[in-house]
Amino acid sequence: MKCIRCMKDSNYKDRSDRTCPNCKHKFAFEPRGGDPITDMLFLNAINGVSGDGHIKFGVENLYYEVNRRWKRQRAPLGCIAFFLFAAVAIFGYAVIAKPRHVNNYYIFGAAALLVTGIAAMSRISRPLVRMDLATFNRLWDRWREVHGIPKGLIERAPLPEFPKDLEADIGDYSFDRAVICDRARTVDLLVANNFHFENNCAVLSVDGYPKGPFKVIMAMLRRNPKLQVFVLHDATIPGCRLAHQLIKDPQWFGGAGLRVIDLGLRPRHADPFHGLLLEGPSIQPNEEEGISFGEAMWLSKYRLELAAARPEQILKRLFAGLMAHAADDPRTGDTSGAVTTCGAFDSGGYGDGDGGGEGGGDAFG
Amino acid sequence: MTSRPHPIVHVGVGPSLGEGVTRSRPVGRIGGVSHAGDPAIGSRLSAALGRGSQILSHAGSQLVADHDGCRLDGRVLSSVEDWRAVVNGRLAAVRGAFAVAWHDSDGVVNLARDPIGERTLFYAVTPSELVFASSVQALLATGIVPRTLNLRAVAAYLCYAYLPGRETLVEGVYEVLPGERVTFGSRGLQREQFWELPTPAPSSASEEEQTCQLRSVLETAVRERLPQPDEPVGVTLSGGVDSSLVVALVRRLHTGRVYTYSVSFGPGYANELPFSSLVADHCGTDHRIVELSPAAVLRYIDDSVGQLGDPIGDPLTVPNSLLFRTAGEHVGVVLNGEGGDPCFGGPKNLPMVLWALYPGHAVEQSREASYLRSHLKCYDDLPELLADPVRDAIAARPLVADLTAPLADPRWPDFISRLQAINIRLKGGHHILPKIDALSFPFGVLPRSPLFDQTVVEQSLAIPAGLKLRGTVEKYLLKCAVAELLPQAVLERPKSGMLVPVEGWFRGPLLPAARERVLDGLRPYGLFQRDYLERLLAGKLGGLRPRHGAKIWLLITLESWLRRVLNGR
Numbered sequence A: 001m002k003c004i005r006c007m008k009d010s011n012y013k014d015r016s017d018r019t020c021p022n023c024k025h026k027f028a029f030e031p032r033g034g035d036p037i038t039d040m041l042f043l044n045a046i047n048g049v050s051g052d053g054h055i056k057f058g059v060e061n062l063y064y065e066v067n068r069r070w071k072r073q074r075a076p077l078g079c080i081a082f083f084l085f086a087a088v089a090i091f092g093y094a095v096i097a098k099p100r101h102v103n104n105y106y107i108f109g110a111a112a113l114l115v116t117g118i119a120a121m122s123r124i125s126r127p128l129v130r131m132d133l134a135t136f137n138r139l140w141d142r143w144r145e146v147h148g149i150p151k152g153l154i155e156r157a158p159l160p161e162f163p164k165d166l167e168a169d170i171g172d173y174s175f176d177r178a179v180i181c182d183r184a185r186t187v188d189l190l191v192a193n194n195f196h197f198e199n200n201c202a203v204l205s206v207d208g209y210p211k212g213p214f215k216v217i218m219a220m221l222r223r224n225p226k227l228q229v230f231v232l233h234d235a236t237i238p239g240c241r242l243a244h245q246l247i248k249d250p251q252w253f254g255g256a257g258l259r260v261i262d263l264g265l266r267p268r269h270a271d272p273f274h275g276l277l278l279e280g281p282s283i284q285p286n287e288e289e290g291i292s293f294g295e296a297m298w299l300s301k302y303r304l305e306l307a308a309a310r311p312e313q314i315l316k317r318l319f320a321g322l323m324a325h326a327a328d329d330p331r332t333g334d335t336s337g338a339v340t341t342c343g344a345f346d347s348g349g350y351g352d353g354d355g356g357g358e359g360g361g362d363a364f365g
Numbered sequence B: 001m002t003s004r005p006h007p008i009v010h011v012g013v014g015p016s017l018g019e020g021v022t023r024s025r026p027v028g029r030i031g032g033v034s035h036a037g038d039p040a041i042g043s044r045l046s047a048a049l050g051r052g053s054q055i056l057s058h059a060g061s062q063l064v065a066d067h068d069g070c071r072l073d074g075r076v077l078s079s080v081e082d083w084r085a086v087v088n089g090r091l092a093a094v095r096g097a098f099a100v101a102w103h104d105s106d107g108v109v110n111l112a113r114d115p116i117g118e119r120t121l122f123y124a125v126t127p128s129e130l131v132f133a134s135s136v137q138a139l140l141a142t143g144i145v146p147r148t149l150n151l152r153a154v155a156a157y158l159c160y161a162y163l164p165g166r167e168t169l170v171e172g173v174y175e176v177l178p179g180e181r182v183t184f185g186s187r188g189l190q191r192e193q194f195w196e197l198p199t200p201a202p203s204s205a206s207e208e209e210q211t212c213q214l215r216s217v218l219e220t221a222v223r224e225r226l227p228q229p230d231e232p233v234g235v236t237l238s239g240g241v242d243s244s245l246v247v248a249l250v251r252r253l254h255t256g257r258v259y260t261y262s263v264s265f266g267p268g269y270a271n272e273l274p275f276s277s278l279v280a281d282h283c284g285t286d287h288r289i290v291e292l293s294p295a296a297v298l299r300y301i302d303d304s305v306g307q308l309g310d311p312i313g314d315p316l317t318v319p320n321s322l323l324f325r326t327a328g329e330h331v332g333v334v335l336n337g338e339g340g341d342p343c344f345g346g347p348k349n350l351p352m353v354l355w356a357l358y359p360g361h362a363v364e365q366s367r368e369a370s371y372l373r374s375h376l377k378c379y380d381d382l383p384e385l386l387a388d389p390v391r392d393a394i395a396a397r398p399l400v401a402d403l404t405a406p407l408a409d410p411r412w413p414d415f416i417s418r419l420q421a422i423n424i425r426l427k428g429g430h431h432i433l434p435k436i437d438a439l440s441f442p443f444g445v446l447p448r449s450p451l452f453d454q455t456v457v458e459q460s461l462a463i464p465a466g467l468k469l470r471g472t473v474e475k476y477l478l479k480c481a482v483a484e485l486l487p488q489a490v491l492e493r494p495k496s497g498m499l500v501p502v503e504g505w506f507r508g509p510l511l512p513a514a515r516e517r518v519l520d521g522l523r524p525y526g527l528f529q530r531d532y533l534e535r536l537l538a539g540k541l542g543g544l545r546p547r548h549g550a551k552i553w554l555l556i557t558l559e560s561w562l563r564r565v566l567n568g569r
Helices: A039-049 A060-071 A077-097 A104-125 A133-147 A168-172 A184-192 A195-201 A211-221 A237-248 A294-303 A313-325 B041-050 B080-087 B135-140 B151-160 B205-224 B241-254 B275-284 B292-304 B317-328 B340-344 B349-357 B365-375 B379-385 B387-398 B400-406 B415-443 B454-462 B477-482 B504-508 B513-519 B530-537 B546-566
Strands: A177-181 A199-207 A228-232 A257-263 A338-343 B008-011 B030-033 B065-072 B094-103 B109-113 B122-125 B130-133 B172-175 B180-185 B188-193 B231-236 B258-264 B286-292 B333-335 B447-448
Touching: A039 A060, A039 A077, A039 A133, A060 A133, A077 A104, A168 A211, A168 B349, A168 B415, A177 A184, A184 A195, A184 A199, A184 A313, A195 A199, A195 A313, A195 B349, A199 A211, A199 B349, A211 B349, A228 A237, A228 A313, A237 A257, A237 A294, A237 A338, B008 B317, B030 B041, B030 B065, B030 B094, B041 B130, B041 B135, B065 B447, B080 B094, B109 B130, B122 B135, B122 B180, B130 B135, B135 B546, B151 B379, B151 B387, B151 B546, B205 B241, B205 B454, B205 B477, B231 B317, B241 B258, B241 B275, B241 B340, B241 B477, B258 B275, B258 B317, B275 B286, B286 B292, B286 B317, B286 B546, B292 B317, B292 B546, B317 B333, B317 B415, B340 B415, B340 B454, B340 B477, B349 B365, B349 B415, B365 B379, B365 B400, B379 B387, B379 B530, B400 B415, B415 B447, B415 B454, B504 B513, B504 B546, B513 B530, B513 B546, B530 B546
Parallel strands: A177 A199, A177 A228, A228 A257, A257 A338, B008 B286, B231 B258, B231 B333, B258 B286, B333 B447
Antiparallel strands: B030 B130, B065 B094, B094 B109, B109 B180, B122 B130, B122 B172, B180 B188
């Protein structure tokens, strides 16, 4: 097992007391002692989720990144092929040549087939997340104890009191666009990465976060009759309802006649997240406004949290979604409003290079 | 949006920028030393300041002034006698561009710069004397000012793309601030502001009255900057609201021929030509499109940057130079729309409003840090970018400390007005105006900026914040004041700065040159971490919007300036 500080590989017997024999740095995890992962896997997960230290992230993002990297031991394809070939050969010989003690051949053939089946099963991945949250939290506590808090982690402390001496004119302005999220932690992710600052964009959660400036920001948003509203949410029933909720609820944009753009996540975005889904509410699926029957079926079985996507991908795809609709007039021409879905989260994989790219022009002056 | 075709001036790789230029400004630059000493110093100053230079003597001429369009109580200041009459006590009332130096009767040397910063003036105190000049290049040419790099200023440049105050990139060389008077005599060096941005009470006039007042002030500002009625005049035209409104007012107020000049970067790169051509057609100007190839940009970057007193890392320096060169073939006066953003509530204000609304969210969120970050340059990259000596220099005196007082200045209770005051002082007086002054000088062209007119600035400060930035509409009152002069498409066009394709250049044709200049050219100075520079050039900085191109431009400008100006090669 490699030490993350000196990169020296060591044998189990050499690393007594979970200490690297070379640099004496502590290991947080010991697979021989029952831990499911190594320090190196956890470090790679931190590097992956933080874009090598350039992106702020929440611990929930790290949870999914660890899961993404924590693969079960899987039988090699060659091994499966070998046993399959052996089973076919044994059965074939037994049937065609009818040797003495043919029953023994059938027994060996069946054993080879069984091994093939077990090996093949090990390669079939399950849609649900494998490491439960309690296990992750235990590992996370140990990591912090041994290696400290990683760079870029969004540490959620109570927000400071919203300043009462804010300049009076600040509430007089407005913004070009707003991103409304179903979770406060998504607001934190966007704000910590300066997404709002870079894109002239208010960011709020549907449950009124951040509480201090929430009312001021809502009043500011209402000053822009051409406000572009985007929603960003988990693939859950409440998440998929969010856009319709906003155009109906007078506390939000009900009656404003705005077109709200739903960026996702929705069930159709789930493919790249195989192995990162959560169990759904197991309720009777019902088609409703904004949720098709097919989606309702999926949503009754599964949930997909936005945090399962890497933060860098969330930011880039959100940016791409904003740019794709930058020239749209969001007014519907009546008071009823409308919902449009956006394909920013539709395409391709969620590796480091995918998504929106740098985008935008190079404006100076 | 359609327009008639306009002549295109293709700029390729050719002779150096100043070659073949015959036009010169009617008034030259200034320089001098506080004590009569080595006459060779005056000669070197004079040679470095260029045609028409004026050196402050210790006998006859005891006042020198580089000035353009200066008026006092409506009377034009043109002679040395005119200036002598105003320098003691009435400078604050002079309107126009000037840098002036004079001896008092008791031998004290005085330096002063116009209130907005349209002309520049630099100085250094050597062990025995004060030496001053319109350009840093001239100060260095005297041989008595050490060519020592100011490390803290390097970090400031990387955050702002210009030097935002008195300090320059040369240790011990300082800039006279806009509206400042510097004296040097027996009591040593002293500084005082003879003019401060006014803090007028917000006007109680109706919106319509304020619109009319602003329109009147704008017309006066443009009229006062026009040449004689029968002379041609030029205007640089990006197609944005600011330059378009200047074109429209010039067309309305000037009877002579009006040339307009726009820039394009050739096929395959974004440009604003549809808007600039629309305005040119709308106003009936003689329009020219100056098209720059990437090779031309590379050819002329050293010539352009070599003109700057401090490095200015916005990629418009080369286009600006080439526009002035082209304009100089037709006209001696070129107006521009600079100043609309800082004075009337342009971009960069809303991000700061957002900062104020989201305090304490996990990133360094001081107001000062956000202001630096809003320049979208290298502020967040400094820890990875800077080598230890530069880091030590800013650790000793953090850059944010310079902004604490201006960002809390109680004279402007409105957030937007406070930002406006800072932007006028910093971006106006240290970036935009010095840049166009320096880049137009070699072609003998007089650049004039009516939106930075002192009266326009004063008027803009009196406009209630809500009429500058109304909801999301930036420069609201300015647009109202010129609404009937401009095509609707220009008034309502999406927000955009001038588009310069730096990302494309440095992913393609200019990358080899950038590697050479950034990796090899900057190495001897020991300012930066090599690993960061390698990742920057490979396009692998990471993060949401790394802006590789803008940062590479910043660094190649610095390399060029250090080579051409600091080291004089």
